[in-house]
Amino acid sequence: MKVAVVTGASKGIGRAIAEMLADEGYSLALGARSIEDLKKLAEGLETEVFYHYLDVSRPESVDDFAERALKHFGGVDLLVANAGVGYFGRLEEIRGEDFEKMLQVNTLGLWRTVKAFLPSLKKRKGTVVAVTSDVSARVFPRGGAYVATKWAARALVRTFQLENPEVRFLELRPGAVDTHFAGSRPGKPKEHGFLKPEEVAEALRCLLKLPSDVRVEELMLRSVYQKPEY
Numbered sequence: 001m002k003v004a005v006v007t008g009a010s011k012g013i014g015r016a017i018a019e020m021l022a023d024e025g026y027s028l029a030l031g032a033r034s035i036e037d038l039k040k041l042a043e044g045l046e047t048e049v050f051y052h053y054l055d056v057s058r059p060e061s062v063d064d065f066a067e068r069a070l071k072h073f074g075g076v077d078l079l080v081a082n083a084g085v086g087y088f089g090r091l092e093e094i095r096g097e098d099f100e101k102m103l104q105v106n107t108l109g110l111w112r113t114v115k116a117f118l119p120s121l122k123k124r125k126g127t128v129v130a131v132t133s134d135v136s137a138r139v140f141p142r143g144g145a146y147v148a149t150k151w152a153a154r155a156l157v158r159t160f161q162l163e164n165p166e167v168r169f170l171e172l173r174p175g176a177v178d179t180h181f182a183g184s185r186p187g188k189p190k191e192h193g194f195l196k197p198e199e200v201a202e203a204l205r206c207l208l209k210l211p212s213d214v215r216v217e218e219l220m221l222r223s224v225y226q227k228p229e230y
């Protein structure tokens with residue numbers, strides 16, 4: 001039985017990926033701060049699930065989560081580092097504390113999470129899926145701070161790959177997705193340019209079926225209703 005870890009599994013993309021992985025027969029270790037949401041999700045999944053409080057912005061929380069998950073399952077084959085937050089505003093207006101929060105979660109949180117599971121992933125020749133964004137390689141007005149944390153995340157993923165060839169690193173780069181992201185509410189019309197989180201999960205399902213000697217290094221996907229921008 002393969003074991004997958006999903007961070008930010010309580011909502012949105014992480015939740016949809018957790019559901020897809022359960023359907024694919026993975027055992028799951030799920031982390032997020034909203035423990036009640038994780039409990040409800042776990043109760044509806046037909047696979048072995050370990051869930052625990054996780055705040056990726058706090059090093060001790062990541063270490064504690066990883067230790068418990070690894071103790072529970074004995075190892076991990078797939079890590080989906082998905083937890084992320086977004087705050088938007090012109091660079092001269094964005095609040096320092098919001099920029100710092102994004103760095104702590106989107107950039108340092110990703111680094112900490114990968115680091116914590118890396119020894120086990122190396123042992124099992126596992127896979128890391130890092131959920132960044134289609135903006136991890138472009139910029140747009142009012143997005144500068146968020147985008148900077150995702151460009152940095154992309155740099156971390158690529159460096160991890162160079163340093164750890166025995167692990168496959170996939171940078172998953174969705175465009176707009178209809179979730180709770182940045183305080184929004186799910187249920188937005190598709191024509192407004194949003195993918196559904198389940199569609200992101202379906203794309204990942206396809207990639208995970210490829211032979212283990214195929215390394216897909218990045219996947220950018222957007223709704224046809226979202227303007228293509230590079």
Ligand SMILES: NC(=O)c1ccc[n+]([C@@H]2O[C@H](COP(=O)([O-])OP(=O)(O)OC[C@H]3O[C@@H](n4cnc5c(N)ncnc54)[C@H](OP(=O)(O)O)[C@@H]3O)[C@@H](O)[C@H]2O)c1
Nearest residue numbers: 008010011012013033034055056083084176177179180181
């Ligand atoms: N929605 C989009 O348009 C879009 C586009 C491209 C990329 N992304 C990226 O996709 C990822 C998932 O976002 P989403 O759209 O699914 O948003 P979402 O619905 O707001 O979900 C975000 C998830 O991240 C978790 N999270 C936030 N801060 C955390 C922390 N400090 N520690 C642990 N977990 C934390 C949340 O759980 P708790 O609040 O329970 O901790 C939640 O499960 C993010 O990395 C985001 O940057 C989103």
